[in-house]
Amino acid sequence: MICSSYGLTDEQKEFQKVAFDFAANEMAPHMAEWDQKEIFPVETMRKAAQLGFGGIYVQPDVGGSGLSRLDTSVIFEALSTGCVSTTAYISIHNMCAWMIDTFGNNEQREKFCPDLCLMEKFASYCLTEPGSGSDAASLLTTAQRKGDLYILNGSKAFISGGGDTDIYVVMCRTGGKGPKGISCLVVEKGTPGLSFGKKEKKVGWNSQPTRAVIFEDCAVPVINRLGEEGQGFGIAMKGLNGGRINIASCSLGAAHACVQLARDHLLVRKQFGETLSNNQFLQFRLAEMATKLVASRLLVREAATALQDGRPDAVSLCSMAKLFVTDECFNICNQALQMHGGYGYLKDYAVQQFVRDIRVHQILEGTNEVMRMIISRNLLTEL
DSSP states (O other): OOSOTTTHHHHHHHHHHHHHHHHIIIIGGGGGHHHHOOOHHHHHHHHHHTTOOSTTTTTTGGGGOOHHHHHHHHHHHHHTOHHHHHHHHHHHHHHHHHHHHSOOOHHHHHHHHHHHHSSSSOOOEEETTTTTTTTGGGGOOOEEEETEEEEEEEEEEEEEEETTEEEEEEEEEESSSSOOOOOOOEEETTTEEEEEEOOOSSSSSSTSSSSEEEEEEEEEGGGGSSTTTTTTTHHHHHHHHHHHHHHHHHHHHHHHHHHHHHHHHHHOOEEETTGGGGOHHHHHHHHHHHHHHHHHHHHHHHHHHHHHOOTTHHHHHHHHHHHHHHHHHHHHHHHHHHHHHHHHHGGSTTTTHHHHHHHHHGGGSSOHHHHHHHHHHHHTTOO
């Protein structure tokens, strides 16, 4: 009933199966350990890259798989059944690689993308700052041009992979206030003036490090700028449209796994002389969970197709998918935990980790409150 392959082509079903198998064999057995020991599973991710998952929607001429946004969603949903946190990082890495592939010139694409697609190097997306979260266009990190260099000063907050990754796609201010003053630079680890804050202690997403990224007179070559000066905010937002589908897809994988965990628990757990699966209230709850999962999947896949095709409703649909799916999938996972009773609160049971890992999906890639702003603005300005 919750089969995720209905409506897919034979080719999509094949790489979906590869992703499900990888999740089951290479990720799920280690998910709890990566969480509890806060391990960034570099070698496992490099194995995923060998399957083409390091640059899923990057063009093949620089090492990418050249797949569609729908293909990408299918893959991230499947991988997330094995570990949401690790898959979510892979999705951010893919977004950064796509930004360089799409907005970089040939020299930049050839320099950065092959290593990113192989995950020989890892990427981080640097937009959020301590004083500018939802109001991203007010960012304060500056890049003053001096000859062939930009001198960066400022800091970025909550950066996934920060300190452990190699390539930082940084939004910074090269001009005046507002979005038109923002440009996008690629900063390489080891650049003098680049440093990192302490590793943050988080509720979930513990298989990927999160740190502040700090620039103190950090000199970056002008040739590392993506696009022209002033185009950075547009580049950032176009990256996030896909990022919102990706993170919604990661939520789908968690919900998919949790519906299965809840079902299996109901079939074996006995109370009052019979299994919980005979309790009509829990049967109905399980039915609601499965229904919301399928509805969520359909919305994500519609948004992915709209973005791929460049449809005028793509931005709204990406925002709708992110809003609806991350909310509903969190509720599904939380209900699955409730069905487990006290066992669901033990770290021996995977359901609690899915709950912890996807809670942040309602916050990042644009909070769900901002998604409502985008959707309503587009509705109210339609002609």
